[in-house]
Amino acid sequence: MNETLYSLRMHASRGGEHLSGAEELTTQPHLETLAAALVRRALGHPRGAAESIQITVEAVDAGRVRRGVLPDLRTLSVTDFRQGRKAAAALLETAGISALAATAAITALEKGASPSGKSMRGAMLIDATSGKRLEPDASRGVRASRMGLTPGAAALLRERLSARGLDNPHVREALVLAAKVLSVPGIAAELCWSDDPDYTAGYVAALQLGYVRLTHLKPVGEERGGRAFFVRPGHGDINGIIEQLERSPLLIDEIGAIGG
Ligand code: WAQ
Ligand code: MG
Ligand code: MG
Ligand code: MG
Known part of the structure; x- marks a missing residue:
């Protein structure tokens, strides 16, 4: 893979407390679908729906990828x-x-x-x-x-x-x-x-x-x-x-x- 990689991360909380987190390392064509899936998941968590969801997308430095x-x-x-x-x-x-x-x-x-x-x-x-x-x-x-x-x-x-x-x-x-x-x-x-x-x-x-x-x-x-x-x-x-x-x-x- 020579395409740029993005770190996609989700962090959800409820009542001020951590509820759920998940992430992917992926290429641009997959970002939108994967981000939607992470939002869906935070809203459907078994410990209750998220009240706050943070999604972060960040290009990673290709030279650092192992x-x-x-x-x-x-x-x-x-x-x-x-x-x-x-x-x-x-x-x-x-x-x-x-x-x-x-x-x-x-x-x-x-x-x-x-x-x-x-x-x-x-x-x-x-x-x-x-x-x-x-x-x-x-x-x-x-x-x-x-x-x-x-x-x-x-x-x-x-x-x-x-x-x-x-x-x-x-x-x-x-x-x-x-x-x-x-x-x-x-x-x-x-x-x-x-x-x-x-x-x-x-x-x-x-x-x-x-x-x-x-x-x-x-x-x-x-x-x-x-x-x-x-x-x-x-x-x-x-x-x-x-x-x-x-x-x-x-x-x-x-x-x-x-x-x-
Ligand atoms: N880095 C460090 N700690 C984490 C991370 C992370 N990226 N993600 C979760 N944790 C910690 C945090 O304290 C969570 O409360 C805890 O782990 C549990 O996270 O069948 O689902 O996502 O093979 O609830 C084990 C699978 C599943 C066993 C574990 O963890 C099997 C699981 P959860
Ligand atoms: Mg969990
Ligand atoms: Mg988890
Ligand atoms: Mg994956």
Whole structure:
């Protein structure tokens, strides 16, 4: 693709609180349709219709765009969220995250990771050894941003997810987000579950593991959800990591295996 790429981002709020966010990295002919779809989605959110919607369109610097790959996906079936959280902690330890840090992340997400006990707009940054929170703003968190699929990769992904009954926006977007997070050298792993009350599945992602879905990481009806990005020991400059997560564009043109 030699055409100019645009970062298209939607951020919606309701009652002064974050409701929904989504984004694409795309070329000009797709902007109008994709922007309309993002508006529609903010208005039809399961936690209520958006009261304020911001749409941002920004050309990205072609020289800064990196190419990316989606992680391989597999599913671990668990009977309930307690079993899911235990399995998530064990997976994180396999990826080199200390038991202390894994527990700290799970406990924080369970309580609602922002100081007000609500979900954050972005993710926590958690030191993979000490479990300490490293993000400068614990209400906002850190956003993974400026990533997207090429049209060819998007079509192939939908085809492969469909074959497994997994072609829904949660899975598609989470895979893209995980690819962006794992492309940042200072990040060792990610843990996530949704803030949508009816979506109980979540995942652990790491380069060694790929993207491992857990069928339950929270009880049905729970609105608290969020993400933890685990920062590698000896990572150096935290602001550099945040800059890469939020601003370095990643165009994903290759997808991984979609397992059962
Ligand atoms: N960067 C950082 N954190 C984010 C971002 C982002 N771009 N987008 C969302 N978050 C955080 C924020 O705290 C949200 O409250 C939380 O994640 C959950 O976001 O079946 O739908 O969009 O394979 O509700 C997992 C899919 C779906 C599991 C996760 O998350 C599967 C999901 P949601
Ligand atoms: Mg989302
Ligand atoms: Mg896309
Ligand atoms: Mg959500």
